[in-house]
Amino acid sequence: MKETPLSNCERRFLLRAIEERKRLDGRQSYDYRNVRISFGADYGCCIVELGRTRVLGQVSCELVSPKLNRATEGLLFFNLELSPMAAPAFEPGRQSELLVKLNRLLERCLRNSKCIDTESLCVVAGVKVWQIRVDLHLLNHDGNIIDAASIAAIVALCHFHRPDVSVQGEEVTLYTPEERDPVPLSIHHMPICVSFAFFQQGTYLLVDPSEREERVMDGLLVIAMNKHREICTIQSSGGIMLLKDQVLRCSKITGVKVAEITELIQKALENDRKVRKEGGKFGFAESIPNQKISAFKMERAPVDTNDVEEQAEEIITKADPPSDVFAKPILRMPGTAQIGEGLENSWGDLEESEREEEEEGNSDDATTSEGQKMETEEINVVSKTKKEDDTIVLSDSEEEEVVILEPEERPKKTRTPTSAQQENSSSKKAFNKKRKKKRATP
Amino acid sequence: MLSAHAAPCRARALGSGKLAGPRKGLTLTMAATEAGALPAEECVGQVVLPGDVLLLPSHPEADGERLWLGPGAALPGRLVCGPGLRSCRAGLLVTKCGLLRHRQPGGAGGGSGGAYWVDSQQKRYVPVKGDHVIGIVTIKAGDVFKVDVGGSEQASLSYLAFEGATKRNRPNVQVGDLIYGQFVVANKDMEPEMVCIDSSGRANGMGVIGHEGLLFKVSLGLIRKLLAPNCEIIQELGQLYPFEIVFGMNGRIWVKAKTIQQTLIVANILEACEHMTAEQRTQAFAKLSER
Numbered sequence: 001m002k003e004t005p006l007s008n009c010e011r012r013f014l015l016r017a018i019e020e021r022k023r024l025d026g027r028q029s030y031d032y033r034n035v036r037i038s039f040g041a042d043y044g045c046c047i048v049e050l051g052r053t054r055v056l057g058q059v060s061c062e063l064v065s066p067k068l069n070r071a072t073e074g075l076l077f078f079n080l081e082l083s084p085m086a087a088p089a090f091e092p093g094r095q096s097e098l099l100v101k102l103n104r105l106l107e108r109c110l111r112n113s114k115c116i117d118t119e120s121l122c123v124v125a126g127v128k129v130w131q132i133r134v135d136l137h138l139l140n141h142d143g144n145i146i147d148a149a150s151i152a153a154i155v156a157l158c159h160f161h162r163p164d165v166s167v168q169g170e171e172v173t174l175y176t177p178e179e180r181d182p183v184p185l186s187i188h189h190m191p192i193c194v195s196f197a198f199f200q201q202g203t204y205l206l207v208d209p210s211e212r213e214e215r216v217m218d219g220l221l222v223i224a225m226n227k228h229r230e231i232c233t234i235q236s237s238g239g240i241m242l243l244k245d246q247v248l249r250c251s252k253i254t255g256v257k258v259a260e261i262t263e264l265i266q267k268a269l270e271n272d273r274k275v276r277k278e279g280g281k282f283g284f285a286e287s288i289p290n291q292k293i294s295a296f297k298m299e300r301a302p303v304d305t306n307d308v309e310e311q312a313e314e315i316i317t318k319a320d321p322p323s324d325v326f327a328k329p330i331l332r333m334p335g336t337a338q339i340g341e342g343l344e345n346s347w348g349d350l351e352e353s354e355r356e357e358e359e360e361g362n363s364d365d366a367t368t369s370e371g372q373k374m375e376t377e378e379i380n381v382v383s384k385t386k387k388e389d390d391t392i393v394l395s396d397s398e399e400e401e402v403v404i405l406e407p408e409e410r411p412k413k414t415r416t417p418t419s420a421q422q423e424n425s426s427s428k429k430a431f432n433k434k435r436k437k438k439r440a441t442p
Numbered sequence: 443m444l445s446a447h448a449a450p451c452r453a454r455a456l457g458s459g460k461l462a463g464p465r466k467g468l469t470l471t472m473a474a475t476e477a478g479a480l481p482a483e484e485c486v487g488q489v490v491l492p493g494d495v496l497l498l499p500s501h502p503e504a505d506g507e508r509l510w511l512g513p514g515a516a517l518p519g520r521l522v523c524g525p526g527l528r529s530c531r532a533g534l535l536v537t538k539c540g541l542l543r544h545r546q547p548g549g550a551g552g553g554s555g556g557a558y559w560v561d562s563q564q565k566r567y568v569p570v571k572g573d574h575v576i577g578i579v580t581i582k583a584g585d586v587f588k589v590d591v592g593g594s595e596q597a598s599l600s601y602l603a604f605e606g607a608t609k610r611n612r613p614n615v616q617v618g619d620l621i622y623g624q625f626v627v628a629n630k631d632m633e634p635e636m637v638c639i640d641s642s643g644r645a646n647g648m649g650v651i652g653h654e655g656l657l658f659k660v661s662l663g664l665i666r667k668l669l670a671p672n673c674e675i676i677q678e679l680g681q682l683y684p685f686e687i688v689f690g691m692n693g694r695i696w697v698k699a700k701t702i703q704q705t706l707i708v709a710n711i712l713e714a715c716e717h718m719t720a721e722q723r724t725q726a727f728a729k730l731s732e733r
Contacts, residue, residue, distance in 0.1 A: 002590075004578070004590060004592065005578050005580050005590055005618065006618070007578045007618050007619065007620050007657055008616070008618035008619060008653065009618075009619075009620050009651070009652075009653055009654065009655055009656075009657055009696070010656065010657050011618075012653065012654070013654065013655065013656045013657075013702070013705070016702060017702045017706070020702055020703075022702055022703065022706060024656075024706065024709075025710075026706070026710070
């Protein structure tokens with residue numbers, strides 16, 4: 001099917017909004033959408049949702065003979081598929097340019113960075129090695145496929161367990177999962193891609209572009225980095241000229257984002273591990289029923305410029321967020337590890353009081369309420385957003401749509417004018433501050 | 443041919459209205475027992491599934507023209523079978539899942555008139571004659587514009603179908619512009635055709651939509667809700683800020699307010715309205731208006 005054309009009116013509006021530093025869903029320029037990671041019952045199966053973009057990742061393994069020139073290394077195989085389910089514009093069977101580009105980028109990010117120890121995949125040198133195959137399927141396309149796909153790939157790889165193998169002399173014994181517990185892969189680091197969309201010949205920059213923003217962008221810069229701030233891959237497409245300091249700035253932002261995402265991934269993996277160990281229920285069956293068809297997946301906050309400062313002060317004075325609540329909802333849900341927090345600003349606490357004060361005092365933030373469990377917090381430290389209350393009813397009683405307030409954040413943000421440099425530096429400081437705050441609170 | 447099996451026969455049975463009496467009776471009984479056919483009155487306001495048969499009270503008129511499809515007003519004594527329903531021997535056959543609705547006829551009252559239809563949730567639009575939609579011009583080819591309306595085919599729009607357009611005085615329409623028009627031809631066999639004038643030759647609000655503003659997509663059910671007379675959402679929104687809004691029955695809404703901020707707010711509220719209850723909505727509005 002043909003893609004719906006973008007009308008001139010939309011394009012003009014989007015560009016104008018970007019010039020005024022407004023995004024359609026109320027995020028800030030450097031804000032990510034909510035990242036949600038859920039695991040399936042099998043090892044190595046996960047679904048990552050970045051806002052409404054969903055990617056399913058599945059890792060499988062097989063014993064094969066190695067390559068002739070690399071007799072002691074295992075094999076890795078990555079495959080991303082875009083099905084028509086994701087967007088009507090994707091046609092089955094046709095290798096579009098986008099698909100080739102995404103696959104290539106994923107391969108460079110994961111294979112060339114040597115994030116997986118291929119030597120550990122060797123069983124008998126020159127005879128048998130493990131071939132690890134990562135299959136990614138795009139379930140829904142709402143922009144920024146590469147980020148979601150890279151997160152899904154690395155999460156699936158970290159989650160995957162391969163059958164145990166023992167070699168005694170000439171004899172190789174392959175144990176079934178019943179005989180011996182499967183063994184996780186040996187992963188050195190977790191490279192994650194972060195995308196930057198440029199507009200107006202590089203003047204404006206947005207992180208994590210949504211689908212509509214992608215359609216009007218001039219160019220895209222993708223940086224893959226791990227939490228040790230090592231750049232694994234960097235790719236610029238669209239033919240825009242980028243200045244050195246722009247690229248440096250992007251890499252700094254990437255460092256911050258990757259740290260947050262990595263933490264989120266670790267938490268999700270930890271939760272899943274805990275649930276499996278305790279014998280609780282896990283798998284998609286646990287997470288999917290909560291996704292009622294009528295449930296609102298995402299809430300957006302309308303943006304409002306007026307008197308946010310007063311409200312912010314109000315909220316700050318009222319706010320005494322018990323941060324330990326943060327842990328509770330996660331444990332409360334027996335099932336797959338689901339952490340529905342937004343990335344960058346999910347330091348907040350999710351609880352009722354917070355919600356209420358949010359209601360009265362308009363905290364900014366695009367509140368994303370996933371009709372699911374946990375808190376779905378998206379902190380948009382937007383000085384100008386008003387919260388929309390629709391999050392509340394949609395969830396079940398135990399779910400809380402949480403709008404995260406970051407009290408310290410806001411005053412900082414409102415005071416800083418929206419100029420590129422300042423914004424950037426303040427946001428960085430803000431992130432650092434938040435991180436510190438997070439560590440401080442138990 | 444009729445088969446004495448379960449579900450598959452339902453649709454076919456209803457199509458074959460020319461059966462002999464006893465056979466027909468068999469079909470109906472089977473359909474009744476399988477589908478649990480209920481009288482239509484009882485099912486109003488409940489969820490119905492495709493394949494359900496709704497029995498109608500027996501009517502004096504037994505001619506084949508008794509039921510016709512269309513959302514128009516019902517003549518007294520005639521039943522209108524609306525979207526999501528098809529007529530069959532027994533009564534009405536449901537073809538879409540959703541809630542069954544009923545409207546009493548204006549004049550006659552009583553059970554022998556009125557309209558039934560199924561309120562279903564859908565995002566994909568199918569062109570229907572008479573619908574007003576927002577389209578995006580994709581191709582400008584000589585005398586005809588091709589307009590994308592969200593259906594399976596692009597609609598064609600002649601350049602003469604604008605108010606005051608003549609062969610010499612062509613309308614100023616570019617590729618990528620937004621058009622608000624209505625369908626004059628829309629069926630499954632032909633390419634849909636739309637025009638931007640009504641039957642008397644006046645624009646009546648149709649034509650090219652202005653260059654500012656934001657276009658976004660919502661589900662068809664929400665559009666119908668918003669277009670209902672005395673819709674509270676629009677009234678409440680109107681008290682917030684002044685704005686211009688155009689609803690297309692194909693799920694597209696165009697909004698323009700004074701600032702980008704306000705436009706975004708209106709757009710977000712409308713998109714969220716789909717899933718909000720009335721209380722949440724009033725809360726949201728209260729918060730916005732207390733600035």
